[in-house]
Amino acid sequence: MSVILIFLLVMxxxxxxxxxxxxxxxxxxxxxxxxxxxxxxxxSTLPTAKIGLGVFLAVVGALFALFASAYFMRMELSDWRPLxxxxxxxxxxxxxxxxxxxxxxxxxxxxxxxxxxxxxGLMVGGLAAVIFLIGQLIAWQQLVADGxxxxxNPANSFFYLITGLHGLxxxxxxxxxxxxxxxxxxxxxxxxxxxxxxxxAIYWHFLLVIWLAVFVLLAGWAAEFLAVCRQLLI
Amino acid sequence: MVDVTSSGGEAxxxxxxxxxxxxxxxxxxxxxxxxxxxxxxxIQYSSTALAIGLVALVLSWLMRLQLGFPGTFDxxxxxxxxxxxxMHGMIMVxxxxxxxxxxxxxxxxxxxxxxxxxxxxxxxxxxSYWIYLLAVLVLVVSFFAxxxxxxxxxxxxxxxxxxxxxxxxxxxxIILMLVSLILFIIGFTMGGLNYVVTVxxxxxxxxxxMRMPLTVWGIFTATVMALFAxxxxxxxxVMMLFDRLLGTSFFMPALVEMGEQLSYGGGSPILxxxxxxxxxxxxxxxxxxxxxxxxxxxxxxxxxxxIFGYRMMVWAIVIIGAxxxxxxxxxxxxxxxxxxxxxxxxxxxxxxxxxxALKVYNWVLTLxxxxxxLTLPMLFALAFIVTFVNGGLTGLFLGNVVVDVPLSDTxxxxxxxxxxxxxxxxxxxxxxxxHWYPKVTGRMLNEALGQFHFWVTFLGAYxxxxxxxxxGLVGVPRRYPELGExxxxxxxxxxxxxxxxxxxxIVGFAQxxxxxxxxxxxxxxxxxxxxxxxxxxxEWQTPETxxxxxxxxxxxxxxxxxxxxxxxxxxxxxxxxxxxxGPRGLAEAPR
Numbered sequence: 001m002s003v004i005l006i007f008l009l010v011m012x013x014x015x016x017x018x019x020x021x022x023x024x025x026x027x028x029x030x031x032x033x034x035x036x037x038x039x040x041x042x043x044s045t046l047p048t049a050k051i052g053l054g055v056f057l058a059v060v061g062a063l064f065a066l067f068a069s070a071y072f073m074r075m076e077l078s079d080w081r082p083l084x085x086x087x088x089x090x091x092x093x094x095x096x097x098x099x100x101x102x103x104x105x106x107x108x109x110x111x112x113x114x115x116x117x118x119x120x121g122l123m124v125g126g127l128a129a130v131i132f133l134i135g136q137l138i139a140w141q142q143l144v145a146d147g148x149x150x151x152x153n154p155a156n157s158f159f160y161l162i163t164g165l166h167g168l169x170x171x172x173x174x175x176x177x178x179x180x181x182x183x184x185x186x187x188x189x190x191x192x193x194x195x196x197x198x199x200x201a202i203y204w205h206f207l208l209v210i211w212l213a214v215f216v217l218l219a220g221w222a223a224e225f226l227a228v229c230r231q232l233l234i
Numbered sequence: 235m236v237d238v239t240s241s242g243g244e245a246x247x248x249x250x251x252x253x254x255x256x257x258x259x260x261x262x263x264x265x266x267x268x269x270x271x272x273x274x275x276x277i278q279y280s281s282t283a284l285a286i287g288l289v290a291l292v293l294s295w296l297m298r299l300q301l302g303f304p305g306t307f308d309x310x311x312x313x314x315x316x317x318x319x320x321m322h323g324m325i326m327v328x329x330x331x332x333x334x335x336x337x338x339x340x341x342x343x344x345x346x347x348x349x350x351x352x353x354x355x356x357x358x359x360x361x362s363y364w365i366y367l368l369a370v371l372v373l374v375v376s377f378f379a380x381x382x383x384x385x386x387x388x389x390x391x392x393x394x395x396x397x398x399x400x401x402x403x404x405x406x407x408i409i410l411m412l413v414s415l416i417l418f419i420i421g422f423t424m425g426g427l428n429y430v431v432t433v434x435x436x437x438x439x440x441x442x443x444m445r446m447p448l449t450v451w452g453i454f455t456a457t458v459m460a461l462f463a464x465x466x467x468x469x470x471x472v473m474m475l476f477d478r479l480l481g482t483s484f485f486m487p488a489l490v491e492m493g494e495q496l497s498y499g500g501g502s503p504i505l506x507x508x509x510x511x512x513x514x515x516x517x518x519x520x521x522x523x524x525x526x527x528x529x530x531x532x533x534x535x536x537x538x539x540x541i542f543g544y545r546m547m548v549w550a551i552v553i554i555g556a557x558x559x560x561x562x563x564x565x566x567x568x569x570x571x572x573x574x575x576x577x578x579x580x581x582x583x584x585x586x587x588x589x590x591a592l593k594v595y596n597w598v599l600t601l602x603x604x605x606x607x608l609t610l611p612m613l614f615a616l617a618f619i620v621t622f623v624n625g626g627l628t629g630l631f632l633g634n635v636v637v638d639v640p641l642s643d644t645x646x647x648x649x650x651x652x653x654x655x656x657x658x659x660x661x662x663x664x665x666x667x668x669h670w671y672p673k674v675t676g677r678m679l680n681e682a683l684g685q686f687h688f689w690v691t692f693l694g695a696y697x698x699x700x701x702x703x704x705x706g707l708v709g710v711p712r713r714y715p716e717l718g719e720x721x722x723x724x725x726x727x728x729x730x731x732x733x734x735x736x737x738x739x740i741v742g743f744a745q746x747x748x749x750x751x752x753x754x755x756x757x758x759x760x761x762x763x764x765x766x767x768x769x770x771x772x773e774w775q776t777p778e779t780x781x782x783x784x785x786x787x788x789x790x791x792x793x794x795x796x797x798x799x800x801x802x803x804x805x806x807x808x809x810x811x812x813x814x815x816g817p818r819g820l821a822e823a824p825r
Contacts, residue, residue, distance in 0.1 A: 001508055026444045028796035032816055034440035048354050048435045055430055063465040079500030151481035
């Protein structure tokens with residue numbers, strides 16, 4: 001359970017930092033008035049939707065951290081046989097990076113009010129994400145063809161489960177991206193559109209980071225890294 | 235009153251939340267059924283939770299029939315008994331307590347108490363309820379599925395949960411249970427995002443975090459915990475569903491069933507236990523923290539006294555929330571863990587007693603020399619303190635590994651957790667319903683029926699669970715549908731068991747009276763007015779009661795003070811609402 005505990009420790013650190021800016025030492029029974037002048041008494045100036053997304057991503061992070069915890073605990077049992085990573089995954093990673101970059105590009109373009117470039121970015125980003133998903137499915141197919149079926153070994157089971165869940169998150173993101181794109185080709189107000197593109201871009205970057213972590217985990221490098229750390233400690 | 239600091243004059247324009255678009259219902263259907271108004275959603279959540287809670291109540295009666303009078307009722311087979319136990323536990327913990335505190339009270343109180351017009355993401359809020367309802371329906375369907383609901387115990391431990399010997403293990407029961415849990419978690423996450431972000435972003439001008447009523451602090455912290463704890467149950471449920479349906483071996487070791495080697499192998503049941511309790515222990519505080527918060531407000535209001543040690547109360551809530559994530563393995567002392575682990579988890583478990591005891595002292599000190607009105611909400615709040623202390627003290631026994639090992643798997647544990655996380659939070663729920671019902675409906679609940687409900691519930695709960703502690707100390711095991719002829723179990727245990735069962739029926743009957751009161755008073759209750767308890771918090775200051783869509787009429791309130799200005803010396807009444815600029819003398823006091 002160490003992965004999730006470290007994750008929660010980071011979250012707790014963030015929460016502590018935030019709380020420390022909220023005047024927790026205030027003596028509310030001695031203060032009257034609308035508190036216009038006191039520091040830290042108001043809500044954040046960030047858009048509400050962005051904060052909502054931030055909280056949601058923290059939850060998604062906890063979800064994957066828990067899977068990683070389960071992965072490490074299950075891995076130590078004797079029947080674990082690691083499976084080879086299909087080379088296609090490297091290509092998929094590249095495509096996902098491209099998708100993320102394209103959305104960032106679209107965001108920058110939307111800030112400069114260059115509508116055509118913004119649409120191009122959205123289109124490339126969405127397309128690349130779809131190609132990533134197709135690539136993942138082909139990678140699954142290759143593994144199944146090589147005999148690494150879901151129930152064959154816990155390493156296989158985790159591979160399909162975690163990559164599948166990641167893929168589902170991308171699918172969910174595509175729904176949001178589709179709605180944003182509908183606005184980009186339609187009549188959405190520019191500032192609202194900009195916010196939507198920014199939310200999509202943040203989500204994409206986050207899922208890219210999750211994918212890199214998942215890749216490192218599934219390829220076994222995370223375990224090797226931990227083993228090295230343990231040797232250094234003991 | 236010289237050290238009172240004040241800022242600003244009186245005419246401060248209220249701040250609207252600009253980037254939240256209030257939706258406007260077009261038809262009856264979008265106004266009352268597919269409503270995005272947090273207050274309607276709260277009522278939907280609460281009604282659904284109470285309805286499914288009634289099912290759990292009936293299940294507990296059936297269990298008590300079997301335990302009190304074994305062998306009398308032919309239809310209660312051992313399999314059926316296990317199904318009753320499982321569904322009773324699961325419904326009460328997840329579908330009633332969690333849903334009622336967060337989905338019910340959270341939805342109703344957060345926007346009103348922080349001075350918002352609605353939740354910040356109303357559409358997701360609506361979806362949250364409908365997915366919750368779907369989860370409840372899937373759960374109900376499992377009662378009618380071939381093979382019946384799962385009988386694996388509410389902890390659903392593998393491997394037995396998905397084996398043929400357990401009711402529902404090889405039929406649809408366990409599958410529907412897991413699907414229902416997964417749906418519940420998805421729905422809850424949508425609602426939970428709303429509760430958290432509304433507290434962060436929806437607060438009215440002047441409502442700083444340290445001016446929020448403790449109810450909001452409790453619900454807020456519990457929601458943050460739930461957002462991080464429920465994913466663990468999600469992971470466990472998904473992996474078990476894979477084991478059951480797709481033949482993976484995440485949790486399933488190599489097994490021989492009925493002389494036949496199963497295809498599973500190598501899995502770890504302990505892994506499931508870790509994941510489950512990583513959710514399961516915070517869950518206790520997800521239920522307890524809103525109760526703590528609500529009870530603080532009830533005591534302060536009905537004792538006409540400011541809450542003692544407000545800051546400590548806030549800090550204690552946050553610290554309990556954080557600590558509850560590092561105690562989960564105290565549920566696993568008998569799973570064969572490393573003794574050093576046991577030592578660690580026993581220590582963290584006992585440390586939680588410190589902030590918790592602090593809260594109890596502060597409640598008692600708030601009552602000290604208060605102007606105590608023994609209204610129904612106050613009675614329930616007092617009953618909660620007593621019950622929570624009793625339940626908590628039995629927790630000290632079980633938190634220690636050496637005491638837990640012999641007591642684990644006895645009725646002592648059952649009595650303990652029913653006192654501390656069953657009866658205690660439910661007493662708060664009742665108190666809160668008696669307290670806020672006038673705001674929701676505009677009418678008071680019937681007092682005489684309420685008194686009957688309180689005394690029967692409070693005394694009855696003790697007559698049920700105190701004897702159960704003794705039954706447990708004698709060594710009567712839990713999870714046994716029938717004790718049979720056992721040398722170490724004296725006759726008095728059987729008598730006590732029959733007595734407990736009779737009490738369970740009487741207490742259950744009182745709850746039916748309560749439900750009747752809830753429905754009857756909607757039309758026939760005494761008119762309540764806007765603020766019958768003379769309370770300070772914002773929800774009592776709405777221009778209309780019950781509050782209409784948008785809560786505040788033309789202007790959202792401006793907050794000038796904390797939530798506990800009771801018995802103020804110079805005030806017109808004995809209290810100052812949070813949106814009251816205050817008498818001139820106070821507001822202009824020198825710094």
